[in-house]
Amino acid sequence: MNAVPRARLFGRGSWPEVRRIGDVLRTETTGGLLLVAAAAFALVWANSPWRGAYFDLSALTVGPAAVHLDLPLATWAADGLLAIFFFVAGLELKREFVAGDLRDPRRAALPVAAAVAGMALPALIYVAFAVAGGGSLSGWAIPTATDIAFALAVLAVISTHLPAALRVFLLTLAVVDDLLAIAVIALFYTDRLNWVPLLASVIPLVLFALLVQRRVRSWWLLLPLALATWVLMHESGVHATVAGVLLGFTVPVARRAEGPGPGLAEHFEHRFRPISAGIAVPIFAFFAAGVSIVDSGGIGAALADPITLGIVFGLVAGKTVGVLGGTWLVQRFTHAQLAEGLSWWDVLGLSLLGGIGFTVSLLIGELAFGAGSAADDHVKIGVLGGSLVAALLATVVLRIRNAHYRRLCDEEERDDDHDGIPDVYERDARE
Template sequence: MSTSPKSPRRLLPRGTWPEARRVADVLRAETVGGGLLVGAAVVALLFANSPWRGAYTGLAGFTLGPAALHLDLSLATWAADGLLAIFFFVVGLELKREFLAGDLRDPRRALLPVAAAVGGMIAPALIYVAINAGDPDALAGWAIPTATDIAFAVAVLAVIGSSLPSALRMFLLTLAVVDDLLAITIIAIFYTDELSFGPLLLSLLPLGLFALAVHRGVRAWWLLLPLAAVAWALVHASGVHATVAGVLLGFAVPVLGRHGVLNERFEHTWRPISAGFAVPVFAFFAAGVSVVDGGGLGAALRDPVTLGIVAGLVLGKTIGVLGATWLVQRFTRAELSEDLGWWDLLGLAQLAGIGFTVSLLVGELAFGTGTPQDDHVKIGVLGGSLLAAVLATVLLRIRNGHHRRLAAAETRDDDGDGVPDVYQREERDPGGSR
């Protein structure tokens, strides 16, 4: 009996149909959220550079909350510390699901997006440090250009009409989610100035009760929301950025077992709130920067902080993602999927240079809200993200016809059973090329 030669291992395989369908649903929700995010940023910029900029500044600085609990915070701080905790809660849910129940539970599949995310954070940080090496104060912003904003990136895809095949969509989404995990780890470790162990230890109690409740299948909002709020308040009081509480609460929700459905239910409930409200509101308060006062744009473009952010996002992300992918291919002796090429990865790496939400958050933590450096951070993040979006648009439009043909093949269902034929063929021939 003749035997066929063993097929080479493929990088960026298509994956399974359930995972492809779930990723498509997630990205559809992020497309709407990305549009709202961009709209909120544009409105903020218009307000900050209009005769009503005083009203915008006053609204951002308006304080409310119980002073006795040290929660008398400005609206801008509530957006950064409170609403973004919802965003990171969804990130926690997504990460746990990906690595315990998704295609990435296979370490061989997880290796490439995780390596690309790590490379996509190291290279921008090194470029920023190299540009700002002569200013110790500016080095505090080294982590600003390391983040990828999936909502913004997907919004760009929706505008340019690029039909990315499922393998690239999964890669982009996973890279961004791992990127968010690394970013929140950096925030917790490097941007915690004063740590109070008392509130931090106390936060373990509501976190533990929340975890116990969800693992027992409890869905009652009147119990879970107060526990989550107390955990958030205690983490906030400890000096650790309060968004860390969101990730920990997301990690607490079960994925496997009898009550594993809660992860999917919570994500279905909270993702629209995160993408449609929490992140756009944060963008509205964080993106408003005047480019007409105090030297504005000219001063920012001469500042190494701004230049380091732009170079980190546009060049660093591309170098890091492509370099990590090459290293994975080199050391695992795998081959790219026959349907994809390095040009596709170049466009995707450039798309990963769109940093917004987390980049603005890190900028505020690094330099403080309202400082000249903070304004330059906003200009750098906005300018770098816009440049990365333009370059990604050019690169992906060149391959858009090829991507459309791949996307059409991935949705063709001649037998009408609800599962595209290409996924059924690959289930029958798992060793074939993808």
């Protein structure tokens, strides 16, 4: 048998194509659209005459039973694939604390305060609805999380003239929000704790840390250690996604060699973000967002449940007032100031974007009430409904602001054209 040329076997230009696909998946708009598409497909299927096949697929058990990893596909998506998302989040958090905006307390004060207040007030609103309506308090943390992929995707679609400082503020807020959400999952949603595998998970975690500190990138060394850390963390009772965050925290940010270029954390983030945005998060959304509205009693029954109402009002009103109010209070009583060029109308639009709670909110809902329960169905309706309302309101406000900044830009260009001084950019273009 003649050898097949490598170009024919893999397809000529296959690696450039793979790189192009990876670049597309790294964009915030693409990640957000895939997330929405997967959730919408799940909702349609779960409410179709063939919804039984969807729930059978979610409940299909795969994996080795000998190590207690015979899990339903929905659990694999929430515990396994989502660990990749949290690994990327851990890399981003580490990079922000070491070399980003969170390194400078003065620059970080406003978004950090906005994130804290934006988590506290939604939780209080949920508790108020639960107490008044006799609902369960277990889901208090559901409306506290912001879905960074979804929120940045909305901002990327809208923003053509919005200040760059608005995106920086949202990104910093979301990074702190992710950190607090991870802490909430680890501290409040761990039902049992098995100390033996928990302590054993430190061994592969430390070995992984030693290798990456020496700038080792070999996947055949790092991947088995990461998997061992995940398996032992899963066995300990701590939610396995925490393993992804801890692994991300071990990766060094600074370059060992002198000169410009990405550090190892940025390198890993560049490699794993397409997997997270293009595979892990959409698959999780597909399994997590599928709720049969008919089987759960309909929209009326969901809206009569204090769980649903607490989530919707927590995401829409709680996040908006919390983020906006927390920002105003810190600026009012400290020396921290909004970035130059930002107005309070911009912060209002950003605060509404913070009410888009999706990935982590759905995960906390499953941890609080159990996947497939009646309460979990109402959680999904509340998260999807609240996120949709928040996204629509944010779109209205930010489109108005975008039009305002576009008019300002057009006026500046007209002034440059009529002041008798050639515009430097036009001059360069002509030359």
